[in-house]
Amino acid sequence: MRVLVVNTGSSSVKLRLLGPDDELLCREDPPLDEGAVSEEKLAAAVEGFSGVDAVGHRVVHGGGEFSGAAVLDDGTVERLRGLTGLAPLHQPKALSGIDAMRRVLPETPQAACFDTAFHVNLPPEAATYAIPREWRERYPLRRYGFHGISHAYAVRRAAEMLGGDPGRLVTAHLGAGASLAAVRRGRCVDTTMGFTPLEGLVMNSRSGDVDPGLVLWLLRDAGFGAEEVAEGLERHGGLAGLTGTSDMRDVVRRAEGGDADCVLGLDVYLHRLRAKIAAMAAALGGIDTLVFTGGVGENQPVVRAGAAERLGFLGVGLDPEANDAARADADITGPAAFVRTLVITSREDIKIARDVRARLGGR
Structure with a gap:
């Protein structure tokens, strides 16, 4: 399965097409337009990427709901939109990339991978804030953790190196x-x-x-x-x-x-x-x-x-x-x-591609 990885950053979108063995086939970094992904520029970039079987998006915040890659449909996107206030610098840009890519490649299966997923099972003593119980029971006030895609890749690569x-x-x-x-x-x-x-x-x-x-x-x-x-x-x-x-x-x-x-x-x-x-x-x-x-x-x-x-x-x-x-x-x-x-060189693209293949059943 050839996976197009979409990693929306602060000033550009990193597009990486990875082959079945994680080999890098194509790359492009189209700039953002006023903080949002331009559908036109995205379409122009993707035009040169032949044979995209699936798309994987890096999303910073998955809340406590998403513990692994999630297939992107209208309902999932709306749930992610509801988490924007928890990651105001990152979530809107990722969502703009998702919206644009779903329009550019409407027939291609797409999934989101979350920076919070690696930390979703933090032990209670590490995840819990010492704040009033009623606050914690009313709202999802816990430590979520981020950069999980990068941390997870580094863990696996360290084991390989050692x-x-x-x-x-x-x-x-x-x-x-x-x-x-x-x-x-x-x-x-x-x-x-x-x-x-x-x-x-x-x-x-x-x-x-x-x-x-x-x-x-x-x-x-x-x-x-x-x-x-x-x-x-x-x-x-x-x-x-x-x-x-x-x-x-x-x-x-x-x-x-x-x-x-x-x-x-x-x-x-x-x-x-x-x-x-x-x-x-x-x-x-x-x-x-x-x-x-x-x-x-x-x-x-x-x-x-x-x-x-x-x-x-x-x-x-x-x-x-x-x-x-x-x-x-x-x-x-x-x-x-x-x-x-x-x-260790951070290769979030490799981790995302592997998770997308596992979620969508690709090889």
Whole structure:
């Protein structure tokens, strides 16, 4: 089965046609038009992709309902639309891609794969917020977790690279969004994102964890409106709020040149990253393997080295030369380290294609 994978991002749509053995047959990245997928541009791109048997869409939020790939029909799409408020940066763009592709290829079976699915069986102690019972009973207020497609692929690829079970594994998906997952025997037991993709690590434009009292103070005492606070935390926080740029490449370059804001921004980013890796290790009772993936995790040796620098007490240590040279799937473990550290290229497209084939019965 040849699966066309549709991954709608912040500025473009990544289209990848994968063959039955996950070989990449075609690729195209048409831009978004004012944050939405252009049906015209999508149709033009797909015209060059011959022999599409099925379509798989990456969708950030599946709520607690979707634990695996779901066939897309009108009812499923409407249920996904109802989750937009839980992922306001991502869900509308994914839905615009789904709507457009269903019109472009109306006779082709299509399915959605969810970033939340990998975390749907989080243990209660990791999934539950300490908020009033009546709130939790009335509304679906729990920790959902995200980046699950990337985390799941990294788990499988780590096992392939190591020739067996990677043991107590922490996967670090570091990109525009960033999250960690603690994984034991293929099951996620904790993660850093929660009810929305705003919780957890410092990200490109998202704040990550802040004191809830700070948000209440902004709303109650500083006179901010809810939309203004949401805009600040989601689009103008994180590295953008600390340094003036949301691009980690610029932050690293300017920090190395002595820019004070970027030095602070990188320090804040790494401080939170190290603390959360240690927290994931605690959830596992230790750590045997650490994986870096995502655009930042794969391409920024400074970030990998900075994260590992103060994790020696866990047994983490990097080989400086291997770390600097790593560009694809690579082992960068230091000679005296007890924890294997890997750099893995994120291939969400492969994971989505496999899940779509399994759901639709293709080979």
